[in-house]
Amino acid sequence: QQIRSQPDVGLIRSWFEYCRSNHDGKCKVTSEQVQNLRVIDCSTTAIIPAPTACSYVALSYVWGNHKTDEDGNGPSRDEEGLPVEINPPIELPVNLPAVVKDAVKFTKKLGFDYLWIDKYCIDQTNGGLMQQQIMSMDRIYQNAEFTIIAAAGDDENHGLLGVGETRRPVQPTAQIGNLTFTSSARDPFQEIIRSKWFSRGWTFQEGILTRRRLAFTKQQIYFECD
Secondary structure, three states: OOOOOOOOHHHHHHHHHHHHHHOHHHHOOOOOOOOOOEEEEOOOOEEEEOOOOOOEEEEEOOOOOOOOOOOOOOOOEOOOOOEOOOOOOEEOOOOOOHHHHHHHHHHHHOOOOEEEOHHHHOOOOOHHHHHHHHHOHHHHHHHOOOEEEEOOOOOOOOOOOOOOOOOOOOOOEEEEOOEEEEOOOOOHHHHHHOOHHHHOHHHHHHHHHOOEEEEEOOOOEEEEEO
16 A cells, blocks of 8 residues: 555554553553663653653664764753763754754644653763663663664764655656556565664664664664563
């Protein structure tokens, strides 16, 4: 059948709700919230301390070689190097990579308030806190409601299919008499294992750790849970 040019938000929500209602034994949160966790508030695009029992989405993507002066986030330590509250909240940079902009937009569309992205939610100016967060990455991904996997493109400047400016390739069609034949999309497994995302050990590990995966490939969106 013909695939929509934009993600079917209602269908994706139904996948998530079915898993949450029927897979409680395998796909539920099994660990406590990570200490000093920070998330992006998708309504304000500010980086804030995660609320208690925070329900959030995570993003897994390939950074690539693109660097800007606005990579990462500002300091959040006192004179002794101890973590402090973010007051006022840190705003995300104005010039965000396409995959980050699209992830914020799509998370909000799905009805979730908070998004976790390593580059922005881990304070890279505080060595001790940074190490603590890196050592907790398994729990961060395990506790996410699901992880958006950007399995298309070679770096962070490739957006999510159908969300922002990244458009879906036109499906080949053929008309024979009164019948219209539409080419099916590629096998999802093949699409993902051939991606740059799959070739990186770090991102591949993120995909394994999370309970639910929403993978954006070059042609379609695929949902998988444990």
